Amino acid sequence: MPKIALHNRDGSSNGTVDLDDAVFDVAVNVPAMHQVVTAQLAAARSGTSKTKSRGEVRGGGKKPWRQKGTGRARQGSIRSPQWSGGGIAHGPSGEQNHVKRVNKKLKRVALRSALSDRARSGDVRVVDDLVFEAPRTKDALAFLDALEIGSRRVLVVMAARDQVTGRSFRNLRRVHLLTVDQLNTYDVLVSDVVIFQRAALDHIGKGSRPDLGQRGRRPSAGTRSDDADLGQRGRRPSAGSRSDDADLVLTGREQE
Template sequence: MTGPTTEQATTSTAQAADDGQDQSLTVDVLGPDGTRTGSLDLPPAIFDVPVNIPLIHQVVVAQLAAARQGTHDTKTRAEVAGGGKKPYRQKGTGRARQGSIRAPQFAGGGVVHGPTPRSYAQRTPKKMKAAALRGALSDRARAGRVHIVESLLGDDMPSTRAAVTALRHVSERRRALVVMARDDDVTRRSLRNAPSVHLLPVDQLNTYDVLLSEDVVFTRAAYDAFVSRLDDPTGASEDQT
């Protein structure tokens, strides 16, 4: 799946931050049928902070780098099978001297300075990841793209059709990120195969997935769990590198 670049996704945030406006962000809490069941004030410490675009870029690049498998590998001339015998005598043939048909200049020969298995992981401090996540969420919140639902289903029976219908009451945009509680098996089973819906447990919420999605939809249980993490010294931190 491809999405907007970090710079494109946060342009509106940078403009809002430059305006210096300090306004309370209030969102409606919706039921499965789209009716309003209440409202919540989003904590400014998470959803209304200035955005550091270079920081967000650094964190996203580190996350994508850490996701690389790094299993690429090539064989050197010592690892390629064959080539133990000198292909022809040293002198008298009129050809350039060669010692092995597995030398790099031969087709099928070894590779010089080729890629080897490695880890691309970068060390990113927790506070940097937390600040980047708060900035991304603030961008979505200021644009009115953070939503909270009591539940996507009216009962405890999984239903993809009912869950997708409930999401349409929240937003008609193409890409939606649904943040659910870790133990919310009903929501997981209902939306795991839904097109254009990315499903994440609340403890895996990260900057990249927020930027990749046009709307962020929290279930009420996931929102409460996420906000409670403010008690953590690093704030709303990420678990993914």
């Protein structure tokens, strides 16, 4: 069972913690991660793109010139797809459904693979307590500097929602905050470093699912969460992270 240093909020060491082999030390399955991330990003698409076909574009009812005798190619309408200003052939209808189905077992494999990859590269941190007394961005920056994160992108995994901590991090574009039940493959892979609150790591190790209220976020591109502790500008949403993914990684056993 791999061990990792346990840090205080000031960066000092506070012993070590054990990482679950079934979650943080499995073989990395790249095709599984690719398939799950593709499905997550597809679920985030709104599917409302719409173009007009030649029948929907205004005008073009008159034949531009007679069929024969001009030397030109025959044309029936100035709104045909080959004309500038014409309709679009086979364009999006505004009712597209981009959702791709992924079974639970594959989600489980993908998330464990992502966490194992970060753990092997030394990019997993565990912090004993991650609750700030007051919402201050300066305190959040000092915390990241103490862990020697640098300018890398960071995923912070909390055991439960904390509004003060969320407000401390929300002005940092390179930091993304999630609760443990929202943990998903895309957010792990898009981040360079994953920081776990000790309580969040304990939930994963015990295989329990904490009651954290609303589970996950509905993937909606370009929206900013009204909850101060979640939602981050400048980052794509955790598509599909109604956290089926988190449910699947919480235990090393197969969950049916």
